Structure formats: C-alpha cells, structure tokens
Amino acid sequence: MCDFLMTQESVMMRAFKNPGFHERQSSAAQARSKALALYRNRPAVDPAVLAERIARQERRVAGEEAKRSASRQAKAEAKASARTHQIEVAALAEHRGVSPTKPC
Numbered sequence: 001m002c003d004f005l006m007t008q009e010s011v012m013m014r015a016f017k018n019p020g021f022h023e024r025q026s027s028a029a030q031a032r033s034k035a036l037a038l039y040r041n042r043p044a045v046d047p048a049v050l051a052e053r054i055a056r057q058e059r060r061v062a063g064e065e066a067k068r069s070a071s072r073q074a075k076a077e078a079k080a081s082a083r084t085h086q087i088e089v090a091a092l093a094e095h096r097g098v099s100p101t102k103p104c
Contacts, residue, residue: 019027
C-alpha cells in the first residue's frame with residue numbers, strides 16, 4: 001500500500017513543471033496588459049456626478065471644521081470660566097482674610 005502512494009505521489013510531482021524565467025516574465029506582462037486594458041476601457045466620469053462628489057466632500061469638510069471650531073470655542077470658554085471662578089474665589093478669600101490655597 002505504501003508503494004502505491006509513493007508511485008502516485010511521484011507521478012503527481014512529475015506533472016508539475018517549474019515555470020522558467022521567460023514564462024514568468026511573459027505571464028507577468030500579460031497580467032499587466034490585462035490590468036491596463038481594464039483601466040483604459042473604463043468610462044469617463046460624468047461632469048455632473050463629479051461636481052456632486054466635490055460638493056459633497058466640501059460640505060463634509062466644512063461640517064467637520066465647524067465641529068472643531070465649536071469644540072475649541074467651548075474649551076476656551078470653559079477655561080475662561082474656570083479662571084474667572086478662581087479669581088472670584090481668591091478675591092472672596094482675601095476679603096475674608098483666609099488663604100484660598102490652604103484648607104480651613
């Protein structure tokens with residue numbers, strides 16, 4: 001039984017032939033030419049569709065910029081509010097004669 005497997009395996013292995021350099025080069029050239037043919041045969045983009053894509057992209061970018069701007073403004077307002085609160089606490093503590101940094 002083992003001899004049968006060896007014989008069948010050796011027959012299968014003999015059937016495979018390693019492609020040579022020229023065969024690999026020609027198959028690569030054929031694949032390249034097929035890919036280029038697919039690229040060349042694509043229909044042109046309709047100008048109206050292209051304009052719509054560009055407009056959609058610009059609206060998306062403008063929306064993202066508006067969100068970033070609102071976020072920056074909110075952070076700046078929060079920082080200013082915190083600073084104002086800190087100044088008010090320090091002024092009140094000074095008026096009362098208590099140090100604002102030391103706990104009572």
